[in-house]
Amino acid sequence: MAFAIKAASTSYSTFSPADQPSLSRLAATAAVKMPAGRGKAAAAVVIRAVAAAAAPLSPAPARSAGKRCLPVSQTMARLKAQGKTAFIPYITAGDPDLATTAEALRLLDACGADVIELGVPFSDPYADGPVIQASTARALASGTTPDGVLAMLKEVTPELSCPVVLFSYFNPIVHRGLADFAAAAKEAGAHGLIVPDLPYGATCALRSEATKNELELVLLTTPSTPEDRMKEIKEASEGFVYLSS
Numbered sequence: 001m002a003f004a005i006k007a008a009s010t011s012y013s014t015f016s017p018a019d020q021p022s023l024s025r026l027a028a029t030a031a032v033k034m035p036a037g038r039g040k041a042a043a044a045v046v047i048r049a050v051a052a053a054a055a056p057l058s059p060a061p062a063r064s065a066g067k068r069c070l071p072v073s074q075t076m077a078r079l080k081a082q083g084k085t086a087f088i089p090y091i092t093a094g095d096p097d098l099a100t101t102a103e104a105l106r107l108l109d110a111c112g113a114d115v116i117e118l119g120v121p122f123s124d125p126y127a128d129g130p131v132i133q134a135s136t137a138r139a140l141a142s143g144t145t146p147d148g149v150l151a152m153l154k155e156v157t158p159e160l161s162c163p164v165v166l167f168s169y170f171n172p173i174v175h176r177g178l179a180d181f182a183a184a185a186k187e188a189g190a191h192g193l194i195v196p197d198l199p200y201g202a203t204c205a206l207r208s209e210a211t212k213n214e215l216e217l218v219l220l221t222t223p224s225t226p227e228d229r230m231k232e233i234k235e236a237s238e239g240f241v242y243l244s245s
Contacts, residue, residue: 072115072163072192072216072239079114086240090117090167092135094144098152105153109160115239116160117194120149120168127169127196127244146172146181150188157189165192165218165239170206178209186213192239194218200233220244 070078079086089108093101101118108116121139125132146168157164166185173181173195185193193215198206200219210217216238221230223245234241 069161069163069191071214072165072218075114075163076240086114087112088115088117089113090119090132092119092121092132092139093149093152094121094139094142095135096138097142098144098148101149102152102156105156105164106159109162113162115162115192116164117167118149118153118164118190120146120166120172122169122172124171125169146176150184153188153190160189163191164189165194165216166190167194167196170195170198173206178206179212182206182209182213182215185215190215192216192218194220194242196220196242196244200229200236203236218242 076086091101091104091108095101105116105118119132119136121136121144123140125136128136149166153164176184182193191214193206193210195203195206195217203217203219207217218239218241219233219237220242221233222243225233
């Protein structure tokens with residue numbers, strides 16, 4: 001079982017040395033100073049700048065509508081067999097808007113993301129740090145809703161070659177209904193779910209609906225989790241284990 005730690009890295013371990021020049025240009029462009037005015041336009045400028053830098057990279061081949069790429073577990077197993085580390089970027093849907101999010105998903109896929117975590121904005125993201133909390137606030141202020149996120153994702157996933165895992169707090173899932181949410185997530189092309197505020201002992205009902213809809217439920221653990229409990233979580237988690245610091 002693989003473990004994922006949410007952290008930034010400049011290491012592109014899944015790429016061959018020949019890819020490094022283009023990726024270096026991409027990293028340099030991504031590090032440019034945010035344009036004046038911290039609004040939608042400023043963020044969109046940065047996305048377009050990064051996309052321009054990534055232009056030399058070959059885009060992932062488009063898949064026919066409805067065809068699902070490899071599940072998260074198979075993706076991680078393939079990388080492990082190749083001795084590679086997974087590149088799993090996270091973005092908040094709707095920051096600054098869903099059109100830019102769609103563009104960012106395509107860009108991350110073209111840049112070689114192995115799995116993409118897509119955050120569904122929620123009003124009380126207490127398990128996240130200040131950066132993601134601020135991103136979530138901007139997404140909500142722009143009018144982003146879970147339904148809107150899933151509708152956008154449904155349009156984009158046929159173009160992606162890597163699986164997308166939805167990162168959502170439990171409240172939006174319960175509000176829609178576990179069965180309804182899981183079915184809609186599958187229809188949108190998602191491959192997995194991460195629910196940071198759902199205790200391991202309370203995952204049974206959601207796991208049942210996720211399994212029916214071919215969604216892998218990624219579970220969380222922490223360095224302070226008792227060893228026996230951590231082993232249980234490791235065995236029960238699908239795709240990878242999310243190690244939260």
